[in-house]
Amino acid sequence: MANTEREALWQERVERWRASGLSQRAFALQEGYPIRQVGYWVRRLSAVPSMAALVPVTVQGAAAAAPAMKLCGPQGWSVELPPDTSAAWLADLLQRL
Template identity: 35%
Template structure:
């Protein structure tokens, strides 16, 4: 069973991730109800809201692509939409993701790369 400190860290990672509670819980193998319960419990016991980085906006640049159709989730990749998504992170790293990527693997990769300073 996870300790209060472990849950505090999980809740903070969720807040930092920008993911919905359902998405984060799924990636971490948690029950979404547990995530909500601990968020409430930690907020109540500390007497204040959890500390988290305020949201900020990043520039977005739309680039024309030779794609015939925009990428759609759940559609098998075709040559016309095989390009997928490209993320340019604030630290200069670029992450290219094909349409049929595995969300769990991508989340783990970004978490590990972010924790090591590699990205």
């Protein structure tokens, strides 16, 4: 039996063991397999990396930074604020000016 055939056979057996809900020992005894061989194949097949799937993604460019907010008063003063300034804070500031 070729290695690929043996691996495919044990892959099917390990899947049956997982679906059975039995311990490895109970499954091996029930099916007539050597207990150590069942454990070996469970470990070996768990270590085989699955094929990575490629997933399409869309990359968007960075959003343009919002311009700073500049307040100018009639007396000639000006205040420049970052674009993420809280509206509540700005309302409080304008009431105090």
